[in-house]
Amino acid sequence: MDQPSASRILRVLNPEGLHARAAMEVAKLLSGFEAKVYLVKGGNRVDGTDVLEILSLGAMQYQELIVEACGAQAVEAVEALAALLESSFFDESM
């Protein structure tokens, strides 16, 4: 049987983009799901649970990321990431 999959275009709302602490929060969040999650930006497709890889996207405020997930909790993982990115988390600090 095929694994569930989900994808969505998300916008980074953090004024300072996906900086180190934000990237860590994303990685921590996505590690908690039974799903393989990738973030895609400008031809780069990276593992959403790896901080170094997330930072390599250099995602700034208002830039779009495509999130692609597959696995038992693919839908839940994408939902949770959307909620986190839209909450403009860690906006006052790096």
Add this chain to the structure above:
Amino acid sequence: MKFADFVSTEAIQADLVAEDKDGVIREMVQSLLDAGGVQEEEFESIIKAILKREELGSTGIGRGVAVPHTKHPSVDRLVGTVAVSREGVDFQSLDGEKVHLFFLLISPPDRPGDHLRALENISRQLRNDTFCRFLKQSKSADDIRQLLEEADNNQFGA
């Protein structure tokens, strides 16, 4: 953004003496001070700010890499340095591994974009295993300077 745009080459260290987080940060900021990258009267204030940022969560991002950083009003452009620890240092990293490669960044409070672009460049290069391995094996500051230059010239395909 390239390494040459923010790394103070005179401050690069190939063999850190410090064995703990506070010591590494102090040693790296000291080398920036010696290289003229930061002002003497701001030395303690910069160290305090970097340590305060670490309290919010370690900048040990895994794979033996840490990116201690802070914003500080005393700098008018992004300044940074690179250091290698042969023994590795417990930096309370995400993956629990000791840190061997350090990239320290100090940025003006109003330039978050430059900070992000520097992090982007550092992490893109570090995704390349060859660059990572050569950096860890560097025997001198000159070795590191040459590696960063090669990375800036896209010789590692990042």
